[in-house]
Amino acid sequence: EAGVVQSPRYKIIEKKQPVAFWCNPISGHNTLYWYRQNLGQGPELLIRYENEEAVDDSQLPKDRFSAERLKGVDSTLKIQPAELGDSAVYLCASSLPRPGLGHNEQFFGPGTRLTVL
């Protein structure tokens, strides 16, 4: 079974330019997450989707970041305009509802490494 797919793997842009990241979750996973990971730090949640609904976007910098998951499957995260501080790895993860108790195991993609010059 294919894992979480992300593209591109690497992106280099100049500041003030727009950039978009794409994620295709594992088939059947209705929950999708976008994380940002700065060098030497753990991932930080940006937004979580349940199907096509964004149920937690409290950590998303809405002045420049936007995301969509129109058909409840793949998702796009956009930054416009990018700033130097946006350089990081952007990770996408997906999960299935877990019956009973405990966290739903999240399956992560390889991430997109963004460099803003």
Add this chain to the structure above:
Amino acid sequence: LAKTTQPISMDSYEGQEVNITCSHNNIATNDYITWYQQFPSQGPRFIIQGYKTKVTNEVASLFIPADRKSSTLSLPRVSLSDTAVYYCLVGEGGTASKLTFGTGTRLQVTL
């Protein structure tokens, strides 16, 4: 969300057992303890999850004392390929739970 504290780094020789302890003094009644592993240039990968006592799977064991204020991830007979960052996370279960990653423990395994 319960805050976790774990060592920044650990070193081990190949073949040894490695125990990484995580402190979570303000863990709540409904909180679960989850560990993830992350290799360079990859996303984190789920290792193990528990609520109390001991949980074991094919790659690790998780020991949780009765007061649940700490937990220990045990990796038996580590190999060079276990060199990675290990994250301890605490929070309520279910889809709505928000996993908060700290800085993790960087484990370096050498010959």
